[in-house]
Amino acid sequence: MFGVVVFPGSNCDRDVAYVTRDLLDQPTRMVWHEETDISDLDVVIIPGGFSYGDYLRCGAIARFSPVMQQVVRHAQQGKFVLGICNGFQVLTEAGLLPGALIRNRDLHFICDRVSIKVERTNLPWTQIYSPGQVITLPIAHGEGQFYADGDTLSQLEANGQVLFRYQGDNSNGSVNNIAGICNLQGNILGMMPHPERASDPMLGGTDGLKLFQGLLEKVGAIA
Amino acid sequence: MKRKYKAYIYVTLRPSVLDPAGTAIQSGLEHMGYGTVEQVRIGKYIELILSAANEKTAQEQVDRMCGQMLANPVIENYRFDLVEVSVEMGV
Numbered sequence: 001m002f003g004v005v006v007f008p009g010s011n012c013d014r015d016v017a018y019v020t021r022d023l024l025d026q027p028t029r030m031v032w033h034e035e036t037d038i039s040d041l042d043v044v045i046i047p048g049g050f051s052y053g054d055y056l057r058c059g060a061i062a063r064f065s066p067v068m069q070q071v072v073r074h075a076q077q078g079k080f081v082l083g084i085c086n087g088f089q090v091l092t093e094a095g096l097l098p099g100a101l102i103r104n105r106d107l108h109f110i111c112d113r114v115s116i117k118v119e120r121t122n123l124p125w126t127q128i129y130s131p132g133q134v135i136t137l138p139i140a141h142g143e144g145q146f147y148a149d150g151d152t153l154s155q156l157e158a159n160g161q162v163l164f165r166y167q168g169d170n171s172n173g174s175v176n177n178i179a180g181i182c183n184l185q186g187n188i189l190g191m192m193p194h195p196e197r198a199s200d201p202m203l204g205g206t207d208g209l210k211l212f213q214g215l216l217e218k219v220g221a222i223a
Numbered sequence: 224m225k226r227k228y229k230a231y232i233y234v235t236l237r238p239s240v241l242d243p244a245g246t247a248i249q250s251g252l253e254h255m256g257y258g259t260v261e262q263v264r265i266g267k268y269i270e271l272i273l274s275a276a277n278e279k280t281a282q283e284q285v286d287r288m289c290g291q292m293l294a295n296p297v298i299e300n301y302r303f304d305l306v307e308v309s310v311e312m313g314v
Contacts, residue, residue, distance in 0.1 A: 056267075057295055064292065093295065100297040107243050147240060147298060173241070 002028040003041035005071070005087075007062045012048035012084065012196060019199045019212055020045075026216065033065040042219045043080040044071050046087030048140070048194060058101060058143045059089035068094055080124070080215060081188045085141055088180070088190035097183060097190045098156065099148035101141075105173025109142040113205070115167040116179055116193055120160050123186045124218035128210040134167050135207035137193035139179075144192040146174035146181075159184055164191055225274040227310055228281040232303040234294045235266035269293055272308065281305055 002020040006013045013030060021028035031038055033051075038044065051062035062068065068090070075081045075096055083091040091097045104110060116137050118129040129135065148156065153175055156162055164180030166172075172192070180191030195208025236242050242264050249263040271288075275281035285303055294301040 056293070060292060060295065092297070098297075100295055102240065102298060103243055105241065105243050107247060145241075149239060149297075173243075 001041050002026055002043045002045065003031040003038055004028065005031045005033065005044060005046045005067055007033045007049070007051035007065060009051045009053055010047050010049035010086070012086075012194065015194075016045050016047045016084070016196045019196045019209070023199055023209065024212055024216055031067060033062070033067045035067050036070060038067065038070045038074060041074065041079070043082065043215060044074055046071070046081070046083040046090050047196075048085030048087060051086055051090060054086075054143075057089075057093065058086060059091075059093040062086075062090045063093040072096065075183075075188050078185065078187050080219065082125075082215075083188075083190040084194055084196065085139075085144075085192055088192055089143065091188065091190045096188050097181060098152045099146055099181070101143050101192070102145045102147050103143050104141070104145050104171070106171070109140075110144070110171050111138075111140045112171070113138050114169065114171070114193065117165045117167040119162050119165055123163065123182065124215050125182070125186075125189050125211055126163055126214060127217065128214040136198065136205055137195060137208055138197045138205075139172075139193050141172070141192055144172040144174070146172075146178040146192075148175060156181060163189065164193065225276060226278075226281075227272060227274050227308050228278065229270065229272050229306050229308045230281070230285045230303050231306070232269040232271070232285070232289060232293060232301060233266060234269065234289070234299050234301045236264055237298055237300055240298045266299075278305060278307065 004013050004016050017028050020026045089101045118133045121131045161181050166177040170177045182189045195211045198205040198208035245263040245265045252260045289301040
């Protein structure tokens with residue numbers, strides 16, 4: 001079962017559900033931010049948007065919603081958590097992933113399709129991609145500049161936790177061109193690009209679908 | 224008896240974090256002729272009123288609020304001043 005968390009201000013929730021429910025034909029339910037039982041879920045997806053208006057900092061208030069305590073437990077059990085865009089920001093605020101997402105280097109909100117290099121393919125998220133493959137995914141964010149201090153950054157690199165990197169133009173200014181990272185165990189992924197917006201051929205690209213398919217292969221094998 | 228305290232909280236970016244908005248403002252100031260400005264950093268200022276048994280408890284509470292939510296220790300530092308206020312005072 002896929003669960004898509006809905007905060008006040010989430011706006012990519014239905015796009016994600018469209019991918020898992022309609023394109024991949026998987027049981028999917030929307031998870032309201034006040035829910036306190038998500039034990040039926042195999043995968044939690046925190047979608048993009050502007051949770052709680054992005055007040056204070058992006059993801060800062062969403063992090064304290066009732067459902068997030070359950071998401072932390074879900075993650076601690078080794079189950080899968082995917083945070084996309086605002087979802088990535090929520091995961092860093094919650095301490096489930098290291099670092100922070102800050103204002104884009106050039107201050108502009110960036111809405112574009114960008115080249116992303118897949119750095120590692122021995123995790124469920126990326127197993128269908130080939131190593132070093134460059135894919136095209138949409139980005140749409142004002143606060144997508146990944147920041148981490150030097151020690152954290154070298155740990156991320158040494159542990160192979162960087163799964164996605166901007167290729168060529170790194171327009172938001174992220175350190176080491178980082179576009180997506182996972183935790184040490186590999187069951188939590190946060191990324192600024194939107195794979196759900198590149199899954200239906202009608203939208204002009206399907207490079208994001210493999211991420212969901214790879215995950216599904218893994219979850220299907222467990223279940 | 225509970226007392227009321229007002230906290231004046233300053234959240235600032237850690238020195239290692241880039242502040243592109245601050246840089247943009249600095250360049251704006253330079254264009255206005257203020258060539259003496261060497262650096263601009265933008266932070267947040269938060270006021271809140273809370274009740275607590277005494278000043279020490281209020282200090283501890285505000286400190287926890289800052290560490291948990293009002294500031295993100297990955298990118299920000301914080302400091303605050305605390306003043307006891309009369310019960311009628313609003314924010």
